[in-house]
Amino acid sequence: MVVCVALRVGFGTTGTSYLVTVAPYMLVSAGTPVAVLIGTHRHRPPHRAGWFLLAAAQVVYAVADGMTVRDDWLGDFLEPTPADLVYFASYLLLCAAVVVFIRRRTPGWDLPGGIDALVVAISAGLLVWIYVLQPLTSDSALPLNAKLTQSAYPVLDLMVLILAIRLVMGTGNRGPVLWLILSSLTLMFAVDTAYAVEGIADGSSVDEAYLDAMWMISLGLLGMAALHPGIRRFDKRSDTALPDASPGRLGVLAIAVLMAPGVQFIQWLRGTPVSVPLISAACAVMFLLVLARMYGLVAAQRRAAVTDGLTGLHTRRHFTQALAVECRRAARAGHGVGLLIIDVDHFKKVNDGYGHPAGDQVLREVARRLAAGSRAGGVIARYGGEEFVVLAPHTGPGELYALAERLREEMAGLPVDVGGELLSVTVSIGAAVAVDPDPEALLHDADEALYAAKAAGRNRAILSAAR
Missing domain, CATH: 3.30.70.270 (Reverse transcriptase/Diguanylate cyclase domain)
Known part of the structure; x- marks a missing residue:
């Protein structure tokens, strides 16, 4: 990955032909699913469905990359292209893989963990919309279809990142595999957002070496996660039967909930028009989600008080x-x-x-x-x-x-x-x-x-x- 990133950046500063320039990127893109399959075969995790889904997602992603290279080489294309549809399919497979990991690691946490992740997601989505997508889509001369297509990528990445946050906010093994996956998905969200910002702002397609380098690092981190021997224990079922209310978890939720009124205050200080319906809706939804989460915590504590932790019978x-x-x-x-x-x-x-x-x-x-x-x-x-x-x-x-x-x-x-x-x-x-x-x-x-x-x-x- 390091060698290919160096070659891609180096070729980008010379007059090398397009196909040669993009070859290191395609090598990492096509090599990532191979790395996932090699790691799965070598380390033989007890449950392989998530890793096979991850490999399938990366195969589809590599196919989409190949289609994009072909379109860029031939030129004269308008988004959305068939490659975009294939990219979207890869996101669905990636989400399915993360969901499998979540359900294996913390069974029974689906609803409370999902509420926590949704609160964080609404807060992050509000920030992305107000400070990135709304200003760019309103000012750019890019056609509407292209705007929607380029804006879809950070939204899809945010959806995957929500699941990754859900993965982290659960219990289970917190070794290098978890942090490599989280780093990969976070970097993918950042680079897709940067791609959308540049593309919508310039009103044209984007071909920057640093964007390719970031995509390559993101893919490489995913391959490294699968090659790590920690995948043997990564999706081991957690012994924690009920979601906790740790200070860290409550702190994250508090910051997320306060983000909407904080944004409203910042917009007011800047003298920028405030989207009252949007922020009010976000506050109302997050308030209801927090109430549901608190109800779940109380109910969980009540069940814990009358349930024997070892046998599952009453106390x-x-x-x-x-x-x-x-x-x-x-x-x-x-x-x-x-x-x-x-x-x-x-x-x-x-x-x-x-x-x-x-x-x-x-x-x-x-x-x-x-x-x-x-x-x-x-x-x-x-x-x-x-x-x-x-x-x-x-x-x-x-x-x-x-x-x-x-x-x-x-x-x-x-x-x-x-x-x-x-x-x-x-x-x-x-x-x-x-x-x-x-x-x-x-x-x-x-x-x-x-x-x-x-x-x-x-x-x-x-x-x-x-x-």
């Missing part, structure tokens, strides 16, 4: 509240309430013999089987350590015991895969059911039944006498 606190509510409802209606307390047998041996990650895997699998085997309308929670509880409303003794036996058999019937090794996992279950129940008494009865199941040899379910 003990949520279960205690649900049990009290259900007992009051049962006292009024006169129906039975069933409760199961489930303990994983010899769990300490799993931790001691296979390590805590293996123990975590066992707990997650137990939780999954409990959720799959329990009745609809019940409440399942991790009560503490290796202990789980299942609240079963409208349940009699026979139904509750049948449920307990079914869950016990599902646990014992299939071993748990822990790092390629199969572990036999069993549970002991204490069951209690009562009409007009008291929460503390129901818990006590189920707990006593659990101790009886353990004392009787484990891997069994015992039903406490009905109250």
Whole structure:
């Protein structure tokens, strides 16, 4: 890339023929998808769809570059050309690649991350429109079709950059691959904006060596990202289940939201006419987006407070509240309430013999089987350590015991895969059911039944006498 940039800049200062001058640029353009495919083949990331889409985007981009070179060489063309349509297709593929990376790295962050990126995008788009595109498109003698075509590139780059910002504002690996991709897309946005500014201002096509050099560097950075061994871990799923509200994230959003009134104030100080409808609309949209983001943060924190981070089941606190509510409802209606307390047998041996990650895997699998085997309308929670509880409303003794036996058999019937090794996992279950129940008494009865199941040899379910 460095050699080709030097050759392109050097040829631009001499009387070298056009095809020779542009050859170094085309070498980088055509070499970028090759670099992406080589890096993908060499480093073999676990999930390759994003990298294949990135390679496809660069192939289409190189084809468009070739069409542009042909048009420039033949001369006498008016934008938009067929090459522009091919460029636009490459942007769609590039966006698809970044979206795949986003969804792999931070699943479940689509809405909150998208809102954050959209707030930043509206702010940046407002700046680009007021200070770049609007003045140029209103003063230039360039035909309207050409104006729209050249203006489309920074807009499309901004769309890609929004996705890149979304990628950065998520969690996940933040090594060189991420920063190379972000640098590439940021530089592409800058050079396309410079190209649009020069083209619209001059009213003619632009052929500057420094623009080609910047495009080449942008493409080269993308190829370097794919060749870096960090792509093996780049789209590894983040362990952070919920978007955070870090000071950095809130600072970026605050700056973005304040940009619109700031621009309005600057225009007023300069004595420049202010587009009140545009700025008012931008402020209103960003205000609504921030409200939606705050609502999402509150809802996420509420879910986090009642959700166990390891198993995804409810927490003990949520279960205690649900049990009290259900007992009051049962006292009024006169129906039975069933409760199961489930303990994983010899769990300490799993931790001691296979390590805590293996123990975590066992707990997650137990939780999954409990959720799959329990009745609809019940409440399942991790009560503490290796202990789980299942609240079963409208349940009699026979139904509750049948449920307990079914869950016990599902646990014992299939071993748990822990790092390629199969572990036999069993549970002991204490069951209690009562009409007009008291929460503390129901818990006590189920707990006593659990101790009886353990004392009787484990891997069994015992039903406490009905109250």
